Amino acid sequence: MMPHSEKQNKKPGVLFDDAYTIFSEAASKSKNVIERYYKIGAQIVLLRFANRALVPLIAPALEHLRIASSSQKNLIICIGDSESTGLMLSLPFRSACDFLARGQLRGCHTKRYQIAIDRSLGALNLLDCEKNLAIFWAQSVNRLPWWVSGSPLQMLFHWWMHRQGLQLTHAGAVGTQHGAVLLAGSGGAGKSTTALACVTAGMDYLSEDYCLVRPSPRPCIYSVYNSAKLEENTLSRFPQLRKSIANLGRQAHEKALLFQHQIYPERFAAKRVIRAILVLQIAKNCDTHLSDVSSAIALRALSASTICQLAYAGVQSFAFLANLVRSIPCYSLKLGQDFSKIPSVVTSVINQHRSGCSL
Amino acid sequence: MEREVFYQVNKPIIHEKMEDEVVLINLQSGDYFNMHGSCSNIWLLIVACASKSEIINTLQKKYEGESQVIEGAVSDLLETLEREQIISKNFSKRTSKFTIPKDLFKLDGKKQPFENPVFNKYEDMQDLLLIDPIHDVDEYGWPNQIQADTSAQK
Numbered sequence: 074m075m076p077h078s079e080k081q082n083k084k085p086g087v088l089f090d091d092a093y094t095i096f097s098e099a100a101s102k103s104k105n106v107i108e109r110y111y112k113i114g115a116q117i118v119l120l121r122f123a124n125r126a127l128v129p130l131i132a133p134a135l136e137h138l139r140i141a142s143s144s145q146k147n148l149i150i151c152i153g154d155s156e157s158t159g160l161m162l163s164l165p166f167r168s169a170c171d172f173l174a175r176g177q178l179r180g181c182h183t184k185r186y187q188i189a190i191d192r193s194l195g196a197l198n199l200l201d202c203e204k205n206l207a208i209f210w211a212q213s214v215n216r217l218p219w220w221v222s223g224s225p226l227q228m229l230f231h232w233w234m235h236r237q238g239l240q241l242t243h244a245g246a247v248g249t250q251h252g253a254v255l256l257a258g259s260g261g262a263g264k265s266t267t268a269l270a271c272v273t274a275g276m277d278y279l280s281e282d283y284c285l286v287r288p289s290p291r292p293c294i295y296s297v298y299n300s301a302k303l304e305e306n307t308l309s310r311f312p313q314l315r316k317s318i319a320n321l322g323r324q325a326h327e328k329a330l331l332f333q334h335q336i337y338p339e340r341f342a343a344k345r346v347i348r349a350i351l352v353l354q355i356a357k358n359c360d361t362h363l364s365d366v367s368s369a370i371a372l373r374a375l376s377a378s379t380i381c382q383l384a385y386a387g388v389q390s391f392a393f394l395a396n397l398v399r400s401i402p403c404y405s406l407k408l409g410q411d412f413s414k415i416p417s418v419v420t421s422v423i424n425q426h427r428s429g430c431s432l
Numbered sequence: 433m434e435r436e437v438f439y440q441v442n443k444p445i446i447h448e449k450m451e452d453e454v455v456l457i458n459l460q461s462g463d464y465f466n467m468h469g470s471c472s473n474i475w476l477l478i479v480a481c482a483s484k485s486e487i488i489n490t491l492q493k494k495y496e497g498e499s500q501v502i503e504g505a506v507s508d509l510l511e512t513l514e515r516e517q518i519i520s521k522n523f524s525k526r527t528s529k530f531t532i533p534k535d536l537f538k539l540d541g542k543k544q545p546f547e548n549p550v551f552n553k554y555e556d557m558q559d560l561l562l563i564d565p566i567h568d569v570d571e572y573g574w575p576n577q578i579q580a581d582t583s584a585q586k
Contacts (some may be wrong), residue, residue: 088580120566259556272455346535366451367450367451368450368451368453369450369451369453369455369466372448372450372455373455373466374466376455376457377457377556379460380457382463387446387459391446391448391457392448395448395450395455398450399450399465
């Protein structure tokens with residue numbers, strides 16, 4: 074492979090077409106293209122894998138939303154990697170100043186195209202909004218970190234769903250037939266613990282980490298991933314889940330990964346009306362209880378990690394979440410030592426704000 | 433006579449008004465800021481392209497307090513916002529006359545006691561934002577890198 078003799082900053086459309094050519098060649102070579110259909114946020118999404126290599130890493134977190142094949146396809150995501158296909162997908166040389174924070178590429182966010190590198194995955198993400206066609210290309214399966222299975226294709230879902238009026242949001246979500254609550258807070262705030270306490274008590278599960286939200290006409294949550302990533306101290310509170318850990322051979326620094334759809338398949342909800350936002354905080358010296366919280370604090374809890382972790386998330390995502398926060402009640406949920414009380418507190422919030430209309 | 437300077441919000445800053453607070457994010461650094469009370473009102477005036485003297489004059493219509501105290505608070509806050517790279521001075525000629533944004537800034541004739549602006553900064557998101565800028569792509573382009581990566585744990 075020869076270096077380029079001069080800098081070539083190709084236009085995003087050319088980059089996309091080149092990437093799609095690579096994928097098509099890989100798919101043609103493999104003769105083992107795998108297609109899976111999903112209903113995510115009321116959208117039919119087709120994942121087209123060039124071969125089997127990435128299926129075990131990407132498919133499990135979405136399994137609860139899988140549907141039979143459909144003639145309707147709102148979005149097609151083509152998925153492959155350089156190692157298993159033998160085909161290299163690279164960007165031509167760009168200067169370091171062309172790479173922005175969060176893997177964004179200067180000049181690659183247009184009305185039609187979005188392109189970014191997820192450097193933590195070593196993967197390229199490309200979206201053509203006119204064709205509703207996306208590409209996810211990794212360098213190799215082995216290079217992907219353990220947590221990609223927990224929230225795969227995050228960047229592409231964020232970009233495309235935003236254009237459909239949905240915002241991928243860093244929040245947990247649990248509920249009942251009368252609605253659900255968003256569990257807001259950055260890492261360590263207690264989202265996993267709260268979500269698990271609720272689902273083990275029989276409540277509906279929509280999310281532990283990322284979900285889709287839509288503020289209007291009625292604020293709604295849509296489930297995306299059925300995964301949970303747990304620290305050891307959280308897992309120790311739910312020992313019955315140990316036998317369901319998907320990454321048993323994990324290293325010391327890796328969290329335990331579980332797929333809730335395999336453990337509680339009957340407790341999944343694909344969609345619920347949002348009744349409230351709960352800003353979580355661990356409180357060591359008191360019981361679990363609710364208190365008032367300002368909408369500004371709720372916005373910060375909901376948007377901080379969402380915007381900082383998603384490429385091209387900015388003023389629109391922030392405004393989106395601000396509108397959501399303005400439209401629904403917000404509370405602070407202080408998590409005491411006795412986690413068994415959490416489900417009743419959460420259920421009481423849902424019941425207090427239910428309108429009598431269920432989905 | 434020195435030309436009156438007004439301020440502009442710097443490009444990586446996004447902001448939303450939530451009830452009587454304002455939340456700001458610096459998309460480049462990952463810093464979050466929160467403003468309460470008189471601080472959020474000063475911010476609204478900055479966004480409306482008010483000059484320093486126009487901010488002070490407008491606050492004196494809304495708040496009861498010594499002129500020196502209000503002036504000092506405004507000066508300190510403007511200095512802080514500049515230091516945090518949230519705003520910068522705009523030396524170009526303003527194209528329209530400043531008007532108080534009535535839908536956001538109500539002057540209902542009743543003055544409130546002036547309280548010092550409350551401005552908070554949160555830096556806990558910096559590590560998330562700075563996790564993936566790329567600085568080490570070689571002449572062959574991405575994904576060829578000069579040094580080996582270490583995987584980031586989420």
